[in-house]
Amino acid sequence: MVEDLPPRFVSRQSTGGALSGLPVPRRRVSPLTLRLLALNGLALAILVGGLLYLDEYRGRLIEAEIESLNTQARMIAGAIGEGAVAAGDADRERLSAETARQILRRLTEPGGARVRMFAPTGEMIGDSRVLAGPGGEIRVEPLPPPNAAQGGTAAAISHIYDTVLTWLPRLSNLEPYFESPSQSARDYVEVGQALAGETASSVRDAGNGEIALLTAVPVQRYRQVLGALMLTSTGAGIDRSLRAVRLDILKIFAVVFGVTTLLSVYLAGTIARPIRRLAQAADQVRRAHGRQPVIPDFSRRGDEIGDLSVALRDMTATLWARLDAIESFAADVAHEIKNPLTSLKSAVETMVRVKDPEQQKKLTGILMEDLARIDRLITDIADASRLDAEMSRAESGAVDMGHLLSTLADIHKATRGEDGPTLDLSIAPGHRLIVQGVEDRLAQVFRNIIANAVSFSPPGGRIGLSAARRGTMVEVLIDDEGPGIAEGKNDAIFRRFYSERPRGEKFGTHSGLGLSISKQIVEGHGGTIAADNRRGAGGRALGARFVVRLPGA
Numbered sequence: 001m002v003e004d005l006p007p008r009f010v011s012r013q014s015t016g017g018a019l020s021g022l023p024v025p026r027r028r029v030s031p032l033t034l035r036l037l038a039l040n041g042l043a044l045a046i047l048v049g050g051l052l053y054l055d056e057y058r059g060r061l062i063e064a065e066i067e068s069l070n071t072q073a074r075m076i077a078g079a080i081g082e083g084a085v086a087a088g089d090a091d092r093e094r095l096s097a098e099t100a101r102q103i104l105r106r107l108t109e110p111g112g113a114r115v116r117m118f119a120p121t122g123e124m125i126g127d128s129r130v131l132a133g134p135g136g137e138i139r140v141e142p143l144p145p146p147n148a149a150q151g152g153t154a155a156a157i158s159h160i161y162d163t164v165l166t167w168l169p170r171l172s173n174l175e176p177y178f179e180s181p182s183q184s185a186r187d188y189v190e191v192g193q194a195l196a197g198e199t200a201s202s203v204r205d206a207g208n209g210e211i212a213l214l215t216a217v218p219v220q221r222y223r224q225v226l227g228a229l230m231l232t233s234t235g236a237g238i239d240r241s242l243r244a245v246r247l248d249i250l251k252i253f254a255v256v257f258g259v260t261t262l263l264s265v266y267l268a269g270t271i272a273r274p275i276r277r278l279a280q281a282a283d284q285v286r287r288a289h290g291r292q293p294v295i296p297d298f299s300r301r302g303d304e305i306g307d308l309s310v311a312l313r314d315m316t317a318t319l320w321a322r323l324d325a326i327e328s329f330a331a332d333v334a335h336e337i338k339n340p341l342t343s344l345k346s347a348v349e350t351m352v353r354v355k356d357p358e359q360q361k362k363l364t365g366i367l368m369e370d371l372a373r374i375d376r377l378i379t380d381i382a383d384a385s386r387l388d389a390e391m392s393r394a395e396s397g398a399v400d401m402g403h404l405l406s407t408l409a410d411i412h413k414a415t416r417g418e419d420g421p422t423l424d425l426s427i428a429p430g431h432r433l434i435v436q437g438v439e440d441r442l443a444q445v446f447r448n449i450i451a452n453a454v455s456f457s458p459p460g461g462r463i464g465l466s467a468a469r470r471g472t473m474v475e476v477l478i479d480d481e482g483p484g485i486a487e488g489k490n491d492a493i494f495r496r497f498y499s500e501r502p503r504g505e506k507f508g509t510h511s512g513l514g515l516s517i518s519k520q521i522v523e524g525h526g527g528t529i530a531a532d533n534r535r536g537a538g539g540r541a542l543g544a545r546f547v548v549r550l551p552g553a
Contacts, residue, residue: 072231195227344371480543
């Protein structure tokens, strides 16, 4: 048996190869919990990933930064156009390079956008990154931000942020930005457009994931283009703004993810733990030799798990009841078969010793009767034992009870003996007597009841058979004129091997399973069967009445 195998062994059913006998595994982490965490975490990660992209927000920041550069460039260009103009050839004005550089240095914010100025001929004549000092020109280079050299947790967070940032889409199809050692207007398309009298702006790829914002405006005086001014910015302010927003999103994500994780663990616990307890209890029921294991009762939850626990408890109770019924049935079968076997043994032993032919003939008759009794008993036992399986496999259909009872009445009329009781059939006119069931088994029910009525009826008696519709049920009545049912035996007559029979009937003619089988079939169709006595004046029993009720279709 499966219970005798060690837990590491696996048995397989011969049909289909399905696994059986496996213990319920004990896991440290519930797979259901992991699935809930993965599902909730994935949904949250997708949402946060979309928020971290911030492409539209970044575009608006770039537009605002370029507009700011344009405004600053126009202001500086206007100041230079007014204050750095000198007379030129042929009454044409020109820029004073030194004056223009002084104005440029005064108007340029330290550490802000880089400003470069170009003459109409294209050469660069001013750069805010180049200052005049005691020893000559000094080139200004921006220092890295103060947090670039920090370590510890801040560095780790910064590294994680930069790593996540590489997964996000970036601006593509940008022109590269580079500076030649000797810069001129030819290196920048924007400057060429400014020298032509137009304002030009662009976004370029500065490398290392950074961008460069360029804007160029003409330096004019009375519509005469005296030069071009170009402002460039690295977009570091935009990156800082994006970084701050993204870090705020990540902080919120961390809090929400923590709450989601706790809720997922709690939700999984309310689902996984009860299911695991139910599975372990069911496994203990399957493996236990006694009835100690009890299915936990979660009916107060009021959800599907509560319904499952109720169903498992009911199933377990039904299983134990079925096992009790099987044990009782086996005991009854052993007892009923033992009686004819004992008679057979006595007859055989006596036949060996008896020499009188007449005595031997009588003993042979007893042997034949006992063999017939055993054969009849085994047939009824086999029918009763396979009834449940046949009922579960058989396909039910619409059964016309009026037609079925009429057929049984015709069979009884054709087969009744000379002194046998008559059978009167009464079908209520206009009633729909259709039930859903297995016709052969329903016919067996009424054959058994009619046979029981025949055995108890007096010679020349009458059996009444009637059918009518009562609400949603089809009701069939079978009346006889026999002695009736003994007091207090109304339910006992439906037990297996009930042995109270009419006087004068040969012992062993009936197995005592007919009414029990009938009750099993009727209840399998969702109906009821009951028996009582018909009473006359003074409460005298006029005979038995069986009432069968089946759900109408």
